[in-house]
Amino acid sequence: MPVQPIVRLGHPALRTPARPIEPETIREPGIQQLIADMVETMQDAYGVGLAAPQIGAGLQLFVYASAGHPERHPDIPLHVVINPMITPQARELVYDWEGCLSIPDLRGMVPRHLAVRVQGLDRDGRPLDYVASDFEARIVQHEYDHLNGIVFLDRMRDLRTLGYTAEWNEHMEGEEGWDAGDMGDIAVG
Ligand SMILES: [Zn+2]
Numbered sequence: 001m002p003v004q005p006i007v008r009l010g011h012p013a014l015r016t017p018a019r020p021i022e023p024e025t026i027r028e029p030g031i032q033q034l035i036a037d038m039v040e041t042m043q044d045a046y047g048v049g050l051a052a053p054q055i056g057a058g059l060q061l062f063v064y065a066s067a068g069h070p071e072r073h074p075d076i077p078l079h080v081v082i083n084p085m086i087t088p089q090a091r092e093l094v095y096d097w098e099g100c101l102s103i104p105d106l107r108g109m110v111p112r113h114l115a116v117r118v119q120g121l122d123r124d125g126r127p128l129d130y131v132a133s134d135f136e137a138r139i140v141q142h143e144y145d146h147l148n149g150i151v152f153l154d155r156m157r158d159l160r161t162l163g164y165t166a167e168w169n170e171h172m173e174g175e176e177g178w179d180a181g182d183m184g185d186i187a188v189g
Pocket residue numbers: 099100101102142146188189
């Protein structure tokens with residue numbers, strides 16, 4: 001059963017800090033199966049990221065990938081990040097739209113750091129250390145928050161930007177001050 005149900009806001013898994021994974025267990029079938037299930041679940045839901053707590057697994061693990069937005073973002077290949085630590089690389093905060101597979105259909109403006117350094121382990125237990133920027137940095141910060149029981153609503157500075165996608169598309173498109181062009185490649189994870 002590779003595709004797993006995604007838990008929604010109200011499920012305690014989304015508000016419980018995740019536990020680190022013992023590095024020596026990463027290559028064992030249990031963790032490898034969890035990773036495979038998460039990748040399939042993310043793809044099935046058309047998300048660009050998924051954190052283990054979103055399928056009810058309280059472990060420090062997230063996956064992300066993005067494709068198909070050539071005008072605005074380079075394709076982001078699949079990343080598997082275990083026991084992450086992230087460090088902001090820019091003081092500047094940028095606002096953009098986000099949604100969450102655990103909070104279906106809602107969109108809101110969320111400030112994020114423009115770039116973050118990511119350290120952790122990959123799916124084979126090898127060390128990771130790289131800088132993610134722009135859209136990728138947004139995804140990473142969104143997923144990292146899930147490992148700490150934080151959802152994008154907690155990060156919003158102005159709840160008036162919160163809305164349902166359908167109403168959004170009907171009413172907000174083209175409104176001054178709302179970048180409707182962003183709606184096609186919103187970070188949903
Ligand atoms: Zn999310």
